[in-house]
Amino acid sequence: MAEEVSSQMNSLSISETNPSSSATISLVSGDDIVFKVEPTIAKEMETVQSFIDETDGKITTIPLPNISSHDLPYVIEYCEKSIAGKITKEFEAEFVKKLNNEEVKELFLAANYLNIKKLLDFLSQVIADRIANKSVEYVRRYFGIENDFTPEEEAKLREELAWTFTGVDPDDEDEN
Amino acid sequence: MVVIIADQTLKPLSMKKSVGVKSKKVSTDIPNDLLFSILSKLSLKSLKRFECVCKPWTLLLKNPIFTRLLCDNFLHNFDSYYHDRSLFLSHLKTINFDTKFVLYSYSGERYENMTNLNWPNPFQEEDPNFDILGSGIINGVLCLISCSHQSIKFVLWNPTTEEFKVIPNSPFDFFGDRFEINERGFGYDCVGDDYKVIREITFDLESDYVTKIASLGKISHNPFWEIYSLRSNSWKKLKFDIHHEKINKGVCLDGVCHWLCERTYKDDKGNEIYLLSFYLTDEVFLITPIEDHTFQLRTTTKELCVLNGFIALISTNEDMVSLQISIFTPCLTLSIRSE
Numbered sequence: 014m015a016e017e018v019s020s021q022m023n024s025l026s027i028s029e030t031n032p033s034s035s036a037t038i039s040l041v042s043g044d045d046i047v048f049k050v051e052p053t054i055a056k057e058m059e060t061v062q063s064f065i066d067e068t069d070g071k072i073t074t075i076p077l078p079n080i081s082s083h084d085l086p087y088v089i090e091y092c093e094k095s096i097a098g099k100i101t102k103e104f105e106a107e108f109v110k111k112l113n114n115e116e117v118k119e120l121f122l123a124a125n126y127l128n129i130k131k132l133l134d135f136l137s138q139v140i141a142d143r144i145a146n147k148s149v150e151y152v153r154r155y156f157g158i159e160n161d162f163t164p165e166e167e168a169k170l171r172e173e174l175a176w177t178f179t180g181v182d183p184d185d186e187d188e189n
Numbered sequence: 190m191v192v193i194i195a196d197q198t199l200k201p202l203s204m205k206k207s208v209g210v211k212s213k214k215v216s217t218d219i220p221n222d223l224l225f226s227i228l229s230k231l232s233l234k235s236l237k238r239f240e241c242v243c244k245p246w247t248l249l250l251k252n253p254i255f256t257r258l259l260c261d262n263f264l265h266n267f268d269s270y271y272h273d274r275s276l277f278l279s280h281l282k283t284i285n286f287d288t289k290f291v292l293y294s295y296s297g298e299r300y301e302n303m304t305n306l307n308w309p310n311p312f313q314e315e316d317p318n319f320d321i322l323g324s325g326i327i328n329g330v331l332c333l334i335s336c337s338h339q340s341i342k343f344v345l346w347n348p349t350t351e352e353f354k355v356i357p358n359s360p361f362d363f364f365g366d367r368f369e370i371n372e373r374g375f376g377y378d379c380v381g382d383d384y385k386v387i388r389e390i391t392f393d394l395e396s397d398y399v400t401k402i403a404s405l406g407k408i409s410h411n412p413f414w415e416i417y418s419l420r421s422n423s424w425k426k427l428k429f430d431i432h433h434e435k436i437n438k439g440v441c442l443d444g445v446c447h448w449l450c451e452r453t454y455k456d457d458k459g460n461e462i463y464l465l466s467f468y469l470t471d472e473v474f475l476i477t478p479i480e481d482h483t484f485q486l487r488t489t490t491k492e493l494c495v496l497n498g499f500i501a502l503i504s505t506n507e508d509m510v511s512l513q514i515s516i517f518t519p520c521l522t523l524s525i526r527s528e
Contacts, residue, residue, distance in 0.1 A: 122223075145232060160243060
């Protein structure tokens with residue numbers, strides 16, 4: 014049984030919603046939490062909107078099995094700001110400040126799944142900035158990539174690329 | 190503007206189309222096409238380091254789809270990189286039949302706001318003949334050099350706080366005009382939190398004085414490099430015995446000074462162009478050959494500059510009326526051509 018939770022972002026929702034499309038959309042997260050959002054928010058999420066369009070708007074409850082109830086409020090918050098035209102550098106900086114690297118990655122995948130281009134583009138820049146000074150080992154762990162070099166091959170490559178290994182941050186155990 | 194990517198022979202990495210619904214569990218592995226959008230936003234230095242992550246990543250910079258993304262991001266970031274930046278230029282100006290060097294700052298979206306900078310003249314001489322060293326302002330600090338009256342003075346100046354610092358003379362400055370100070374650079378060493386000035390000193394071999402002291406064995410007349418550190422407030426001779434011909438005015442970015450050099454072969458085999466880089470933190474030189482046929486043309490003028498946070502070489506060929514911008518990082522060159 015799905016638990017009903019209204020959007021945690023009510024305080025942020027914009028006042029000028031279209032009264033003719035008052036029917037709210039229910040987004041169901043992977044862990045069965047329901048988030049009620051305005052149809053304008055759903056429009057920002059291409060995956061959700063195309064689902065609504067395909068069913069001629071008859072279905073307003075949309076399961077999003079790939080997105081957790083932890084990530085969905087962030088996505089909704091971003092979409093609300095986007096509709097209001099209030100995506101500023103300051104907002105974006107505040108938005109990611111509270112997210113650790115794993116959360117940024119989850120949110121990035123959520124944005125991809127929901128096909129929200131702006132959020133996807135923004136988060137790819139955030140990830141790039143966060144891994145820019147990280148070690149090779151950190152990046153492997155972060156992206157779940159297996160090292161396919163032999164120790165000799167890797168040592169040789171590292172020697173050739175020695176100049177790129179200056180200014181690398183030490184790996185922080187807490188981050189992973 | 191046309192973006193040309195040289196190497197198109199290698200196959201692109203596998204590009205999976207968007208992820209589908211796989212399971213209830215939230216997967217946090219990032220598929221390849223999404224990786225491209227992240228990695229294309231990295232600096233070239235980080236990208237090269239991450240070639241050590243796995244074998245497919247060593248081919249990233251040879252993948253035309255990826256380099257296309259990289260070029261797009263480079264062009265796209267043009268505005269954000271220059272946002273809120275000012276440009277400082279020195280001009281030679283004639284006032285009442287007197288020629289004077291005047292310093293201007295340019296700001297605004299199209300550098301339309303021109304301000305004549307009133308600055309405390311630290312050169313201890315009237316109307317100094319000065320120039321801005323390297324690629325201009327670094328962390329709000331300019332390095333100015335005055336080269337008049339056979340004496341060379343370096344000054345660090347922060348236009349915002351109006352602080353300035355006259356760099357003391359090196360022991361070699363007392364030799365005056367018998368020495369020439371050739372190439373120079375000014376940059377910030379972020380590891381040592383230090384501002385550094387580097388220069389190459391060559392000898393005027395025509396000078397009787399140099400010949401005399403050289404014959405006495407007192408001093409070698411080989412050119413050498415020396416470096417000034419603000420922290421130690423002194424000059425230090427570098428161990429490198431590197432002399433390079435025809436070096437253009439250098440630029441500095443992220444703690445590395447770069448100069449464009451040309452080596453002419455004696456047996457008329459033409460010439461070779463390369464980038465000479467000096468790392469201010471490690472105090473080491475690096476040479477990067479530049480492979481491009483346009484450089485062989487004699488009519489081509491070349492200018493090294495900092496563009497969008499990259500070292501770039503702008504070559505203009507007057508006959509062909511074309512402009513080529515090459516973006517450098519050691520071991521890699523991307524070319525953007527406008528025709």
